[in-house]
Amino acid sequence: MKKLEGKVAVITGGNSGIGLATAKRFVEEGAYVFITGRRQQELDAAVQQIGRNVTGVQGDVANLADLDRLFATVQAEKGTLDIVFANAGGGEFVPLGAIxxxxxxxxxxxxxxxxxxxVQKALPLLKDGSSIILNASITSIKGSEAFSVYSATKAAVRSFARTWTSDLKQRKIRVNALSPGPIATPALDGLVSTPEETEQLKAHLVSTIPLGRLGDPDEIAKVASFLASDDSSFVTGVELFVDGGSAQI
Incomplete structure (x- = not known):
C-alpha cells in the first residue's frame, strides 16, 4: 500500500518548483491533490504534467476570496482533507535602505x-490526526544579506509550527515546518536579473553547501511526503531542514 493511499491534499503554489514536485510525489504515493497557482496557464500546464488525481484551482493565497473558492472546491469534490502543504510564497533581494x-x-x-x-480556512475540512506542513526556509535562522523581509516572514512561519501544534493538539493534528536550503527552482532563477547574475548566485550558494550542490525540488517533495504520512506520526512542532547542511555548520 502506498504511504498516502486514499489521502486528500491541498498544495498551494503547486504550479511550479517545490509545490509541483510535491504534487507529483503525493499523487505517486496515492493521494488526490488540489493545487493552486496565480497564473492559469502555468496551473493548467502543471495539471497536465501531474496527469491524474489532481484538480487545479486558480487563485492568490493573499486573496481570502480565492482561498474560500479553493476550499469550497475541495468540499464539493472530496468533502474532507488529510494534508495541507502551505507552500505558496516568494521573495526578492532588497537591502534595508531600499525596502x-x-x-x-x-x-x-x-x-x-x-x-x-x-491553514485557518482548511481547518473545518481537516480530519482529526491530519498533517499540516508549512514551507519555511533556512533564512528563518540565517542572516542573509538584502533578504531581511523574506527572512522575517519565514521566521514567522517557523513560529506558527510551534504555536499551532499547541492550538491543534486536542485534534491530534500535526504541524511541522519544512525548511529548504537553496533549491534549483524557477523562483531561485527569478531572484536576479541576468543569466550571468544567476550563475554567480548559484556558484555562491553552492560554495555554502557542504554537499556541494543545489537541492532538487523532488528532494524537498520526499521530505514533505514523509511529514504528510504516518511515517512521521510522532513528529510535530519541528523545523526540518532539507538544506545539504548549509544551515547546520
Whole structure:
C-alpha cells in the first residue's frame, strides 16, 4: 500500500518548483491533490504534467476570496482533507535602505497572511490526526544579506509550527515546518536579473553547501511526503531542514 493511499491534499503554489514536485510525489504515493497557482496557464500546464488525481484551482493565497473558492472546491469534490502543504510564497533581494512599503506588504501578504488563512480556512475540512506542513526556509535562522523581509516572514512561519501544534493538539493534528536550503527552482532563477547574475548566485550558494550542490525540488517533495504520512506520526512542532547542511555548520 502506498504511504498516502486514499489521502486528500491541498498544495498551494503547486504550479511550479517545490509545490509541483510535491504534487507529483503525493499523487505517486496515492493521494488526490488540489493545487493552486496565480497564473492559469502555468496551473493548467502543471495539471497536465501531474496527469491524474489532481484538480487545479486558480487563485492568490493573499486573496481570502480565492482561498474560500479553493476550499469550497475541495468540499464539493472530496468533502474532507488529510494534508495541507502551505507552500505558496516568494521573495526578492532588497537591502534595508531600499525596502518599500509595497515590497513589505507583498512579501508578508503572500508568505504570512496567505499561509495563516490557508491553514485557518482548511481547518473545518481537516480530519482529526491530519498533517499540516508549512514551507519555511533556512533564512528563518540565517542572516542573509538584502533578504531581511523574506527572512522575517519565514521566521514567522517557523513560529506558527510551534504555536499551532499547541492550538491543534486536542485534534491530534500535526504541524511541522519544512525548511529548504537553496533549491534549483524557477523562483531561485527569478531572484536576479541576468543569466550571468544567476550563475554567480548559484556558484555562491553552492560554495555554502557542504554537499556541494543545489537541492532538487523532488528532494524537498520526499521530505514533505514523509511529514504528510504516518511515517512521521510522532513528529510535530519541528523545523526540518532539507538544506545539504548549509544551515547546520
Amino acid at each position: 518599500t512599503e509595497e515590497h513589505y506588504d507583498r512579501t508578508f501578504n503572500s508568505n504570512v497572511k496567505g499561509l495563516v488563512f490557508t
